[in-house]
Amino acid sequence: MSRTLQLAEQLISRPSITPEDAGCLEMLAERLAPLGFACERMDGGPDSFRVHNLWAVRRSGHPAAKTLIFAGHTDVVPTGPVEQWGSPPFTPSYRDGKLFGRGASDMKTSIAAFVVAVEEFLAQQTDTPLDIAFLLTSDEEGPGHDGTKIVCQALHARGEPMDWCIVGEPTAVQQTGDMIKNGRRGSLSGRLTVEGIQGHIAYPQLARNPIHQALPALAELASIEWDQGNAFFPATSWQISNMHGGTGASNVIPGEVVIDFNFRYSTENTAESLKQRVKSVLDRHALEYDLTWSLSGEPFLTTPGDLVHATQQAIRAETGLETELSTSGGTSDGRFIAKVCPQVIELGPPNATIHKIDEHIVVADVEPLKNIYRRVLENLHAQLQSAAAVQGAAA
Numbered sequence: 001m002s003r004t005l006q007l008a009e010q011l012i013s014r015p016s017i018t019p020e021d022a023g024c025l026e027m028l029a030e031r032l033a034p035l036g037f038a039c040e041r042m043d044g045g046p047d048s049f050r051v052h053n054l055w056a057v058r059r060s061g062h063p064a065a066k067t068l069i070f071a072g073h074t075d076v077v078p079t080g081p082v083e084q085w086g087s088p089p090f091t092p093s094y095r096d097g098k099l100f101g102r103g104a105s106d107m108k109t110s111i112a113a114f115v116v117a118v119e120e121f122l123a124q125q126t127d128t129p130l131d132i133a134f135l136l137t138s139d140e141e142g143p144g145h146d147g148t149k150i151v152c153q154a155l156h157a158r159g160e161p162m163d164w165c166i167v168g169e170p171t172a173v174q175q176t177g178d179m180i181k182n183g184r185r186g187s188l189s190g191r192l193t194v195e196g197i198q199g200h201i202a203y204p205q206l207a208r209n210p211i212h213q214a215l216p217a218l219a220e221l222a223s224i225e226w227d228q229g230n231a232f233f234p235a236t237s238w239q240i241s242n243m244h245g246g247t248g249a250s251n252v253i254p255g256e257v258v259i260d261f262n263f264r265y266s267t268e269n270t271a272e273s274l275k276q277r278v279k280s281v282l283d284r285h286a287l288e289y290d291l292t293w294s295l296s297g298e299p300f301l302t303t304p305g306d307l308v309h310a311t312q313q314a315i316r317a318e319t320g321l322e323t324e325l326s327t328s329g330g331t332s333d334g335r336f337i338a339k340v341c342p343q344v345i346e347l348g349p350p351n352a353t354i355h356k357i358d359e360h361i362v363v364a365d366v367e368p369l370k371n372i373y374r375r376v377l378e379n380l381h382a383q384l385q386s387a388a389a390v391q392g393a394a395a
Contacts, residue, residue, distance in 0.1 A: 007112035012101035018142035021052035024074035044146035062129035073140030106354040110168025117373035148333040170351035181346035183301035198255035233266030300338035314375030
């Protein structure tokens with residue numbers, strides 16, 4: 001069995017449901033420390049929801065060094081009905097060439113591949129201008145308030161260098177390496193409460209139906225072309241997720257209706273611009289309303305540069321694939337890291353079974369993933385050495 005699979009098994013066997021870490025970070029720190037990593041716990045949150053965070057960094061001491069961060073999460077979503085699993089969710093199990101267990105795909109195998117890739121790289125390159133760091137949290141699947149977000153804020157405040165970051169989220173479609181995320185859409189949610197006057201349905205003249213009043217405005221919002229997207233992002237989408245109105249009785253006009261909606265938006269818009277456009281529609285329809293907003297994450301984009309090119313080369317060399325750049329899917333902790341690190345991508349195994357019963361990863365995808373991470377390290381190392389040689393010759 002490969003060292004990557006062995007470490008993945010050790011991580012999967014720990015029931016680290018958000019915000020629990022179940023000792024994963026301590027085990028990883030013990031493995032990284034002998035490689036020269038300074039390991040710092042940066043836990044956060046109240047005692048009732050304590051979030052476990054690890055920042056581990058190995059500085060090379062080279063004057064022209066740059067830092068590559070491997071970022072991820074040790075927490076997993078709940079298992080769902082255990083009796084529906086083909087094997088216990090926190091007992092790593094193999095069937096039909098697949099490793100089963102909660103976190104196998106999202107994203108404990110990626111973390112295992114990170115660590116083994118770094119071990120192999122440092123065994124080959126004892127003197128490298130590449131600084132390497134790990135940013136790991138137990139609160140990516142939960143609220144995300146006291147995980148990667150607060151660690152990034154603290155690291156930025158003290159001036160920690162951060163140049164490149166690979167987030168180990170499962171991004172592949174069919175096989176490891178066929179897709180990487182070089183950005184994500186923003187997510188902005190709203191709760192709209194439209195006020196009316198409750199009354200008997202037989203006497204509408206004595207009431208005011210907020211559902212009837214809201215519908216024209218909702219229809220207009222649904223028909224708006226918010227933008228056309230761009231070369232990296234699809235067009236911004238506005239969708240209603242829930243609508244609640246009425247008392248449950250068939251003869252009562254409701255006094256209010258509550259509409260939940262969400263924007264998944266591109267870099268062609270901002271949260272503020274979308275808020276203003278929604279408000280203008282509601283005001284034009286003369287609604288009596290209350291509107292509250294929740295911003296889950298702003299969009300981020302890494303245009304092709306050093307990190308994307310190094311990753312494309314690594315995938316091509318390992319798998320022969322020409323990887324697809326994508327910004328599809330939901331949000332990730334990359335949205336926090338992108339605020340303090342100029343180049344952020346997501347690269348991991350296939351995502352078809354994440355959060356599902358019988359989550360698994362195909363064993364044949366594991367070693368290529370580790371090798372891609374190692375090749376990215378080698379490519380960035382070569383870039384820095386080449387740049388140093390050019391500077392030395394010019395001097």
